[in-house]
Amino acid sequence: MKLTVLGSGSPEAYLRRASSGYLLDIGDDVVLFDCGGGVYDNLLRAGRKPSEITHIFFSHLHSDHMMDYARLIHAAWDEGGRPVQVFGPDPIGFITQGYFGPQGVLSHDLRARTELLPSQEVWKARGGTLPRPWPAPDVTEITPGFTFQGNGWRLTSCEVPHAQPALTCMAFAVESEGRKFVYSGDAGICDALTALITDADLLLHWCYRLDGETAHPLMLPVTPTPSQIAQVAKSAGVKRLLLTHFRIHMDAPEGHAAALKALAEHFGENSRIVEDLDEYTV
Ligand SMILES: [Zn+2]
Numbered sequence: 348m349k350l351t352v353l354g355s356g357s358p359e360a361y362l363r364r365a366s367s368g369y370l371l372d373i374g375d376d377v378v379l380f381d382c383g384g385g386v387y388d389n390l391l392r393a394g395r396k397p398s399e400i401t402h403i404f405f406s407h408l409h410s411d412h413m414m415d416y417a418r419l420i421h422a423a424w425d426e427g428g429r430p431v432q433v434f435g436p437d438p439i440g441f442i443t444q445g446y447f448g449p450q451g452v453l454s455h456d457l458r459a460r461t462e463l464l465p466s467q468e469v470w471k472a473r474g475g476t477l478p479r480p481w482p483a484p485d486v487t488e489i490t491p492g493f494t495f496q497g498n499g500w501r502l503t504s505c506e507v508p509h510a511q512p513a514l515t516c517m518a519f520a521v522e523s524e525g526r527k528f529v530y531s532g533d534a535g536i537c538d539a540l541t542a543l544i545t546d547a548d549l550l551l552h553w554c555y556r557l558d559g560e561t562a563h564p565l566m567l568p569v570t571p572t573p574s575q576i577a578q579v580a581k582s583a584g585v586k587r588l589l590l591t592h593f594r595i596h597m598d599a600p601e602g603h604a605a606a607l608k609a610l611a612e613h614f615g616e617n618s619r620i621v622e623d624l625d626e627y628t629v
Contacts, residue, residue, distance in 0.1 A: 348373050348500075348523055348629035350549065352621045353389040354381075355591045357555070358411040364593060364623055365389050366411035369530060369551060370400075371629075373500045373523050378402045380519065380530050384414035387422070389623055398428025403484075404502070405435030406532030407509060407516040408442065417446040417453065424482035427475060433484045434495065436515035440486050447482045457481045491517050491539075499523055505543045507534030508569050518543055528629045529585075533592065535569035536579050546584045549629045551621070552576050553592035557602050558609055573606040577613035588618040589627065 349372040356364025366383025370390070377399045379386075390397065397419050405413060413435075420443075423431055433439065446453050460466050461479040470479055491506030500523035509516035509532070520529045520543050529544045531552040544550050556562055556570040571579075573590060580588045588610065596602060603620065610618040621627075 348521065348526060348528055350528065350551070350627045350629055351393050351395075352591065352623055352625040352627075353379075353386045353393065354383050355593060355621045355623050355625075356383075356385075356411075357592055357594045358383075358409070359595050361595050363598065366414060367406075367592060368415070369591075370395070371521060371528060373521065374498060376401045376497055376500070378404065378497075378521070379419075380404050381406055381412040381532075382414070382416045382419055383411040387415040387418045390419075393624055396426060397423035398426035400431055402432045402497070403434065404519055405433075405439055406518065406530065407436060407514045408439065409510060409514065409533065412533075413442070416442070420447065420482050420484050421453065427473070430482075431484045433486045434489050434493070435486075436490065436517065437488050440488050443484055443486050447484070489517075490515065493517075497523075503543065505539035506537075507532055507540050508537055509533040509535065520544075520547070526629050534571075536571050536575060541579060541583055544580060544583050544585055547586065549587045549589065549627060550580050550585045551589045551591055552580070554590040554597070554606070554620075555592060555594065557597055557606055559605075573609040574613050577610050577618065581614050585614075586617060587627075588614050590618075590620045593620060 351370040353368035354365035356366055365385025367381040368383055368386030369380040371378045379400050445451055493504045495502040503520045504517045507516050507518045518531045518540050527547045529547040529550045533553050558572040558574045
């Protein structure tokens with residue numbers, strides 16, 4: 348498996364880091380985890396195309412994990428790609444209909460593109476046939492514990508504490524050819540996640556707060572620090588640890604250095620803070 352980081356940031360407007368998005372190549376499948384703002388552009392920067400993506404899995408539906416969803420689906424459709432398989436918690440069906448349904452916010456655009464004669468001629472000149480169907484992502488709403496069998500890979504999931512009860516929030520593990528990749532989503536440490544990351548070859552874990560950084564008491568249990576994440580990962584037998592979802596202030600030189608020091612101290616050498624467009628072999 349190959350991981351490409353398409354967005355390692357947060358909702359904050361930050362040129363260095365797009366919002367969350369991670370591409371996992373597994374055999375012939377191209378799986379995208381989350382699709383926050385800026386992910387679309389970084390996909391192109393990585394030399395990839397929207398229509399290459401075969402599956403999208405949403406960890407949860409905070410805006411910074413889905414803001415480029417419509418753009419990606421629309422572009423894949425425009426390229427003539429096959430419908431993308433989309434998996435996410437409720438309300439991903441409502442959101443998809445809200446974009447691409449008969450009364451969706453893109454319905455006026457889609458009517459123009461598929462019904463106007465000049466647009467139809469452009470479509471035919473590009474090799475298309477009529478009638479031209481609308482984008483139709485194949486959406487499945489999922490709940491924690493959901494599993495999926497891909498071609499040569501298997502995905503498992505668990506619930507993680509983050510934005511409940513407003514949003515269902517999940518972590519995902521993918522196993523293929525004896526290797527295991529885990530994406531925490533936005534997550535507090537919990538028993539289910541610790542079980543999911545056990546013996547992972549690569550753990551991609553969100554980090555929203557540095558060691559020693561104050562936060563509201565309600566935030567503390569759901570925003571583990573680099574030291575806390577490193578300790579849990581180490582004791583769970585994780586082989587390689589990558590931190591992501593960094594905020595602007597966490598990239599200040601002293602904060603970044605402190606996070607790296609915590610990783611080295613509590614996990615060891617095989618750990619780092621990712622940057623957009625990084626690639627890792629799992
Ligand atoms: Zn979130």
